[in-house]
Amino acid sequence: MPETEAPPTLMVYSDAQLHALACIVCGRGDRELLAAGHVRTEVRPGQHLVWAVVACPDHQDGARC
Numbered sequence: 393m394p395e396t397e398a399p400p401t402l403m404v405y406s407d408a409q410l411h412a413l414a415c416i417v418c419g420r421g422d423r424e425l426l427a428a429g430h431v432r433t434e435v436r437p438g439q440h441l442v443w444a445v446v447a448c449p450d451h452q453d454g455a456r457c
């Protein structure tokens with residue numbers, strides 16, 4: 393069997409989302425934004441950055457599903 397690459401599992405976020413300027417789930421920045429934990433992005437294979445992110449009230453509980 394040919395070796396298969398693992399599918400990417402990390403989401404792609406916008407700069408605003410990563411800099412806590414927009415909801416990490418829906419991307420809106422015009423609502424109240426609440427701390428929503430952290431997300432991890434892959435800069436290059438094996439190297440990750442961890443970001444403190446925010447979410448709107450609708451999505452605060454669902455940011456890290």
Ligand SMILES: [Zn+2]
Pocket residue numbers: 415416417418419420447448449450451
């Ligand atoms: Zn949202």
